[in-house]
Amino acid sequence: MVTDHLISLLDREGVSEIVMASSDDSTNDGADQVLTEERGYTRLLTLNRPRQLNALSFPMIMQLLNNLIAYEKDPEVKLLILKGRGRAFCAGGDVAAISRSVTEGHWTSGAQIFWNEFILNYIIATYSKPQVSILNGIVMGGGAGLSIHGRFRVATEKTVFAMPETSLGLFPDIGASYFLSRLPGFFGREYVGLTGARLDGAEMLACGLATHFVPSMKLTLLEETLAKVETSDHFAICAIIDQFSRRVPLKESSAFNGFDVINKCFSKETVEEILSALELETVDAANEWIVVAIRSLKKASPISLKITLRAIREGRVQRVGQCLMKDYRLCCHILRKEASNDFFEGCRAILVDKDRNPKWDPCSLDLVDVKVVDRYFSEVDDACWEDLKLPVRHASKL
Numbered sequence: 001m002v003t004d005h006l007i008s009l010l011d012r013e014g015v016s017e018i019v020m021a022s023s024d025d026s027t028n029d030g031a032d033q034v035l036t037e038e039r040g041y042t043r044l045l046t047l048n049r050p051r052q053l054n055a056l057s058f059p060m061i062m063q064l065l066n067n068l069i070a071y072e073k074d075p076e077v078k079l080l081i082l083k084g085r086g087r088a089f090c091a092g093g094d095v096a097a098i099s100r101s102v103t104e105g106h107w108t109s110g111a112q113i114f115w116n117e118f119i120l121n122y123i124i125a126t127y128s129k130p131q132v133s134i135l136n137g138i139v140m141g142g143g144a145g146l147s148i149h150g151r152f153r154v155a156t157e158k159t160v161f162a163m164p165e166t167s168l169g170l171f172p173d174i175g176a177s178y179f180l181s182r183l184p185g186f187f188g189r190e191y192v193g194l195t196g197a198r199l200d201g202a203e204m205l206a207c208g209l210a211t212h213f214v215p216s217m218k219l220t221l222l223e224e225t226l227a228k229v230e231t232s233d234h235f236a237i238c239a240i241i242d243q244f245s246r247r248v249p250l251k252e253s254s255a256f257n258g259f260d261v262i263n264k265c266f267s268k269e270t271v272e273e274i275l276s277a278l279e280l281e282t283v284d285a286a287n288e289w290i291v292v293a294i295r296s297l298k299k300a301s302p303i304s305l306k307i308t309l310r311a312i313r314e315g316r317v318q319r320v321g322q323c324l325m326k327d328y329r330l331c332c333h334i335l336r337k338e339a340s341n342d343f344f345e346g347c348r349a350i351l352v353d354k355d356r357n358p359k360w361d362p363c364s365l366d367l368v369d370v371k372v373v374d375r376y377f378s379e380v381d382d383a384c385w386e387d388l389k390l391p392v393r394h395a396s397k398l
């Protein structure tokens with residue numbers, strides 16, 4: 001049974017018990033990778049792997065799960081603050097470790113990490129107490145999963161946000177098809193998800209990925225003020241952050257200023273049509289962001305692009321839990337290397353050898369068989385597999 005491999009056995013009456021029973025007991029490693037601090041009714045969680053840009057390791061996921069479950073039950077906790085040490089909030093899941101563990105072991109060792117990460121994302125998305133994420137640096141992939149599902153996301157002038165998974169042979173997982181598909185127009189949807197475009201704090205605020213923009217020099221004071229709250233009331237917390245936040249103009253070169261072009265191009269039905277529409281826009285005069293978008297789409301894994309487009313479009317009518325269940329299926333197919341080795345090749349090219357020259361298979365969009373893409377969205381044909389089991393929650397956006 002998969003639950004022998006995947007360590008989370010969830011109590012479906014609630015999240016009261018997540019049994020951790022790993023065969024190698026790796027959950028005990030890295031205890032200092034998430035620092036916890038009690039300040040009155042506020043709990044401050046700091047991601048603490050600055051050298052790896054706080055890439056989310058398995059022990060970090062488990063510690064965050066443990067903390068969040070305990071804090072939700074504890075009446076002495078009213079508010080959570082999540083931040084990262086160093087120049088990143090979190091640069092995503094520790095893909096180098098995952099790639100290593102699957103290459104050296106069984107695909108389910110990678111699935112185990114996804115399983116627990118997605119449960120964590122779900123708990124954050126349905127959390128009964130407010131979470132403020134301080135995004136003062138790099139926020140990518142899994143880092144978005146820790147923050148965007150939460151109630152308050154504070155960007156700064158140092159924030160760099162991206163969902164770069166298509167350049168890694170993956171797709172924007174962590175329930176991203178839920179929040180990306182709910183952003184305005186096609187900006188946050190197809191554009192951000194497919195191209196891996198980097199957004200700054202002003203752009204995050206403009207499209208709704210961030211709820212506030214606070215200059216980084218005011219963050220210490222913001223934290224100190226939040227540490228004095230005695231309530232979980234969202235309006236009260238929002239009013240405090242409002243005192244420190246400011247409106248911030250978009251750069252002239254921002255893709256957000258090309259909203260109409262984005263809507264025109266990224267609303268096309270297929271990735272090929274999106275690419276052609278963008279190329280047409282460059283005939284007269286090309287904005288820098290269009291050139292970068294075309295380059296990114298051409299460099300990304302073709303199969304990842306097709307999976308991403310479909311996942312985001314399906315996400316529009318799915319709840320967050322359904323998006324996470326879909327993501328789990330997709331990840332398991334990817335880990336099993338059923339149709340492509342692209343995720344492992346992407347990890348090699350970007351994080352291991354760093355040649356930034358992945359050899360994708362299939363190597364072009366026209367070689368991606370639509371039936372193969374369909375298969376990624378279906379159940380996994382393996383006796384030791386089961387669908388992601390989500391705990392019963394009491395929040396509204398289940």
Ligand SMILES: CC(C)(COP(=O)(O)OP(=O)(O)OC[C@H]1O[C@@H](n2cnc3c(N)ncnc32)[C@H](O)[C@@H]1OP(=O)(O)O)[C@@H](O)C(=O)NCCC(=O)NCCSC(=O)/C=C/c1ccc(O)cc1
Nearest residue numbers: 052053055091092093094095096098110113114140141142
């Ligand atoms: C643009 C970055 C963020 C910064 O570039 P940089 O300023 O030139 O810094 P470095 O690239 O030198 O990064 C510093 C160190 O952090 C490491 N690092 C930097 N992100 C990472 C990282 N996501 N992982 C694992 N080491 C990293 C990076 O390898 C390096 O380690 P080292 O070579 O030992 O110094 C660059 O590091 C980068 O492209 N990182 C990858 C970002 C990325 O694709 N993130 C989304 C990943 S997808 C995701 O979240 C999936 C999660 C997942 C979950 C569960 C699964 O089972 C499978 C997957």
